[in-house]
Amino acid sequence: MLKTICYISDSNINNSTNELKELLRVAKINNSKNQITGVLIHKSSNFLQVLEGDQKHVDALFRRISLDDRHQNIFKLLETTIDERYFEGYKFGFTVINTRNALKNLEDYLNWLRDAENLIANEIVAMVKNFITR
Incomplete structure (x- = not known):
């Protein structure tokens, strides 16, 4: 059974x-081993x-992340x-969005994902877009 978790945290x-x-x-190494996308x-x-x-x-x-001292709150x-997976097709995989180009690539992907008209995907898109625009 596939599962998704979306969370926010304060960074240490x-x-x-x-x-x-x-x-x-x-993260890329570990997530690849366990076939985790996102x-x-x-x-x-x-x-x-x-x-x-x-x-x-x-x-x-998620349990490991909860115990990781790089995250709080x-x-x-x-x-x-x-x-189905929503980020399997995201060619950048796990990446830190810290440049204009990376942000544009993510926004393009989110727009494509939103067009799939899937309720859960749209909920994730809304959360991500809210996070990157605030």
Whole structure:
């Protein structure tokens, strides 16, 4: 069974590009091993992340994130089962959105995803768009 979790958290990372790159590097390796897809956005000392994949892998990853001292004040925005992955086609995978180009690529993908007219996908799109525009 597939599951998605979308959460926000305060970041304890000092906005260092190197620290974010290392977080992304490790996340890509671990998420690839467990076939977890999604997106990670770091903005203004906050994270928004969408995780999707096999229920046991997503739950295990969220437990690890909850214990990770790089996050505090974690708040789940969405937790539900899904019939299909929404970010499997997102060619940038887990990436930190910290440039205009990366933001444009994400917005283009979100617009495409919204056009699928799936209620859960539209809910995720709204949360992500709200996060990146605030």
